[in-house]
Amino acid sequence: MTHPEPPAALAARDLVKRFRTGEGPVEVLRGVSFDLAPGRSMALTGESGSGKSTLLHICAGLEPADGGAVLVAGQDIAALPEAARAALRRGTLGLVFQQFNLIPSLDVARNLAFQARLAGRHDPAQVAELAARLGIADLTARYPEELSGGQQQRVAIGRCLAARPAVVLADEPTGNLDEATGDRVLDLLLEACRDAGAALLLVTHSPRLAARCDARLHLHAGLVAPA
């Protein structure tokens, strides 16, 4: 007896994205497709300007594609109204930005819990455990501006994981960390996603980190290319 394939947590179908510039339209993505199953991780690599961040933003529903579709748990996000896309980002997706984008007016504890509380999945014990594993348990009373770049990045990762999203979209999450800390944080990210059955799409320039993911998607001139 065969079981039907579960729908991919995140899938892209022939994604096209164009930008207008002074010299005419530029096609950043030219038919990108992939499937990412729950509990699996995929590294997204490519040179600067190859369209990695654009692809990530389209997957997060932050930016519309000009062609193709992004499916989250089988649902085409382009077909959703803005409020539903916002709800998707609150409850299903987790974003880690390269520049952290913490909320400067809230202390670390409230930043960590923020998205989980938005999603209605706040578990103080889990947040405390996450903070301890990320090495920021003693920083919870501080404000973002009082933290180093590495500390802020760990808070941003903690904020994402605390919400237990089904899909994690991480844009160079260890770019601001030293190698040893970066490795520890990536371990945590991979482990947390695996344990929760979450799909992880990880943008990175590092072949070493990319190699630790289950799959790799290399972009070149807007197309999927061999790494």
Added chain:
Amino acid sequence: MTRAALSALLSHWRRHPLQLAMLLAGLALATALWSGVQALNAEARASYDRAGAFLAEADLARLEAPAGLIDQADYIALRRAGWQVSPVLEGRVDLGASRVTLLGVEPMTAPPGAVAADLTGADPVAFMSAPGQGFAAPETIRAVGDAPFELIEAPEVPVGQVLVDIGLAQALLGLEGQVGRLVLLPNQPLGLPPLNEIAPHLQRVDPETETDLAALTDSFHLNLTAFGLLAFAVGLFIVHAAVGLAFEQRRGVFRTMRALGLPLGRLMALLAAEMLIMGLLAGTVGLVLGYLVAGVLLPDVAATLRGLYGAPVSGTLQFRPAWAAAGLAMALAGVLVAGGQGLWQLARLPVLAPARPRAWARASGRGMRVQGVAATGLALLAGALVVIGDGLIAGFVLLAALLLAAALFVPLVLAAICALGERWARGPVAQWFWADGRQNLPRLSLALMALMLALAANIGVGTMVSSFRTTFVGWLDQRLVAEFYVTARTEAEAEALRAALAPRTDAVLPVWFAEATIAGLPARLYGTADHATFRDHWPLIAEAPGAWDRLAAGEGVMINEQLARAADLWPGDTVDLPGAGRLAVAGVYSDYGNPRAQVMLGIDAFLAAFPQAPRLSHAVRMDAAEVPALMADLQDDLGLPHTLMSDQAQAKAVSLQIFERTFVVTGALNILTLSVAALALFASLVTLSGMRLAQLAPLWALGLTRRRLAALDLARGMVLAGLTAVLALPVGLMLAQVLLAVINVQAFGWRLPMQVFPADWARLGAWALLAALVACALPALRLARSAPADLIRVFAHER
């Protein structure tokens, strides 16, 4: 190097045109309100000088009949005796389409050097012969239209007055054979018979005993200046906010330029030059606007000064270079004050200081402590001045300290409220809402302080005016109880008048008075009949037991509040009266709108002390419905001109009209100041909204819709503005108390009871919220409609 650096600095404004517009608008408005008020003051003072020079009376003594008119026979007798006197007759009359003051002079005897003498001396024959000529300001001629004699343009003549031959004035006023006063010319011949032999009933009034018009109106102008200064300060808040923000935003540029080799001194000089250029630009626009504001307000100011003080002020604005220079200087000083802090910080900034805008929350924590100390110090100063302050200047310092302390406390109180809100909030968005409000307070605090100042000024001045109006209307009802007021021209006519009135009225009360110096002040003394009209209605603010009985028995006097406060005389004290001896002060009555000291004596004591006092004026109690018929009969039977009669309604209407016009200017300045404050809030929110995308984009990415974020932003602005309005209420009431109990007492000599008008506050609060809604709506709308691409850019810039 300089050119490249200047170009880099100015490029900031090219990229932030709205911020530039707000800076220039703030400075232009501040300059406009300040210079507008100064233009009004300058015009009024020039008019006083012109009026003083018109008849050259300011330095000359004159002869007056204490109660009014002088018989022309006295004038002839004096001239025949060799006295160099010139007659003047002044009176209000309807001429053409306007009511004007006729100024009748005698050209052959007018004081040499007076403007009136120069005008009438050119062609005295045409001036004196029928149908006559009149000289008037162009605006008066326009207002009059067709006149029964030729009107000649003479800008030297105070507006609202028409200079005519005294014979023509007598005919038009119905006062044939009468003159108002006799001006004593300088250089009288030697060996003249004494004045009291020829005209013993005339009184010599020396120029120095007259209250100087400029001194009399000083309080009014000081009030206007204080309001102008407040408006300027509120405008400066906008400039300070915009300049401060521009310094913050350009810290990276400063660092880069200095790292590339631009000397610090050159950079500071360039920034100072940039501010200077802006000051000149905005100052010029402000002057033009100020001129327009003054032009609009001048007719009301002129009417107020004419009504309150009899000061002839032109209704047309002249351009004065000194005024323009002063206005520009204020604009430049304002922009330098606003930018001084930024320059000072720049001078102390290390070359490689972080380019990132200052950590506002942390910096403001330190700044707020300093602010708290300054606010407390100012509050203590205000408290000390309440106890030991004396004089008008101390009153205004108290006012400034109070307002500034309150303004400085505003961000501290709002931060505390936001912190409480954050602590009590349940959900994450609510927590963020309060925390975000607190974090952005430093950027909004100047605008909120400006709003608080404008609202407090509105509440304070509004409460003062409304209290004044209520008190004044009640006071008029008490003072103007008689149904009819009439003045005869001569004693014989007065006798006939009393006889005619007696059978047709309930009571004919004397309004007889004499001038004297009381407690060193020029004062008017009235003889008062013992009648229920006074006992039941007179507005006493302090009285000894049996006050009216003592007055009637000639054992005590009533004095007005002005005299009581100026000489510190209250019931229980005694006062020396010339001819009547030392009498007890039996009561003190309110006497609004009168700048002079006044005393009421019992009629018998008055007549004993002043047997020569004319007995011409009367207040008549009667059926009000009978007044028109009585007036017509008196006109027919006794030939009394209508100018010498008035009914109660007319007298009240005139008084109320003067009152209402007095505060038209205050009301207009109030509204303008509130508009400037709303603009300050708008400017701050608009500039802030550009910087807030970076704060809001992550929330959007985390799942809050743009519409919800915009609604939260709008709500945040409204909550802060609403809280500011609530804080402004107690400050405004304190301001009203200072105005009523300190400034008015010092400036005008009377104190008013404060009354509260909650409906006015509710209306003002609604206006403030509406202004805040308008100010917050555009940034919120921009956020709600922002393209995802704008928000994405926050993340894209990470690359």
